[in-house]
Amino acid sequence: MAPKDTRTKIVEAAMELFWQKGYGSTSIADILSRTQLNSGSLYHFFPGKQDVLIAVLDAYRDGIEPMLLQPAWGGEPDPVERVFKLLGFYRTLIVETDCTYGCPIGSLALELHEADPAVRDRLAQNFANWVDAVRFCYEQAASRFRPGTDFQALAEFTLTVMEGGVMQARTHRDVAYFDRGVAQLRAHVDLLLERETA
Amino acid sequence: MAPKDTRTKIVEAAMELFWQKGYGSTSIADILSRTQLNSGSLYHFFPGKQDVLIAVLDAYRDGIEPMLLQPAWGGEPDPVERVFKLLGFYRTLIVETDCTYGCPIGSLALELHEADPAVRDRLAQNFANWVDAVRFCYEQAASRFRPGTDFQALAEFTLTVMEGGVMQARTHRDVAYFDRGVAQLRAHVDLLLERETA
């Protein structure tokens, strides 16, 4: 593997630091320390800190397929099960981080609500792409759902369950809060899968 | 009404600022500016900034009944409708703030996850009190729910729907994201209210 270029190193370090500490609590010095670079290098590639954030959000956008969806789905063929495989992937992250995991987009979205439009648009875009992927799963199983099921609303609801579950699991330091939320969603989906003409 | 004492002024100003800007982005100077006090006064009552935060979280804890639940419920007698009245109260806050509203506890919980235990415990306590109040609503209507309904899980799920809806509505600057989440919850609850022996 070719050595990573400086810009990539910065984006990857910032991605991890923003995820762990948030944007405001991550200093330029933190990023330089982790990358073993000097401030001249960072400011050569980025006009300022916010531009690093934008690059990070673009990296999440570009990484959703290879970094999130494909690892989460594995070879799972059933589209509905793919949704729960995705939620299971988040569960793994929660457990592996001793219940300190936070969705990087969700956390940044709450932290940076009064941010520059360039930032807000990318946060919204990241959410929208996640919801689109989940909606597509549900739509692939459309024939199994009750007629008239609103797949967009169901996909947004799935994101809500993930974000709310992550938030409560982290606050209480107990993955059971996440699990109960997913179980409720499972029950909800199961009820929508019960054909009225069954 | 008696003039507010200095400590109360500080807590109320900090409550609003932390809600609007977050904890990290609110400076002591911000609090002093809004209260027209000097730093000597603040540090007379609080050892440091984090102690102001703790006082704010205690104020939310003490205010849940008079400031949130009673205004939200109004005279609503039906316990299940009280839950949706509460969600409707949040909807009003979202609309009144042009979709910039964020739940203060949820936002702080995501921002401050690596915080001092004194802070984390109070965040968890605030969530727990909210969930307890909602669970109590559902339990009051226990006879109308399917046997075996898990009211604790349903109340946590209600918090999840609120937090996830607030997060998405704010990120997209569109209250419809909140509304669709609440509609999904309503459908979920309605399905649990359909007695199998109906």
Add this chain to the structure above:
DNA sequence: GTCTATAAAAGGATAGAC
């Protein structure tokens, strides 16, 4: 209990040599 002044540190960003 409140005032002014200020210490001490951290933060974002820049300059100019190499």
Add this chain to the structure above:
DNA sequence: GTCTATCCTTTTATAGAC
């Protein structure tokens, strides 16, 4: 493209008079 040195601002917190 990277280096060192540094400027300027903001921020938390303290000191000591009143």
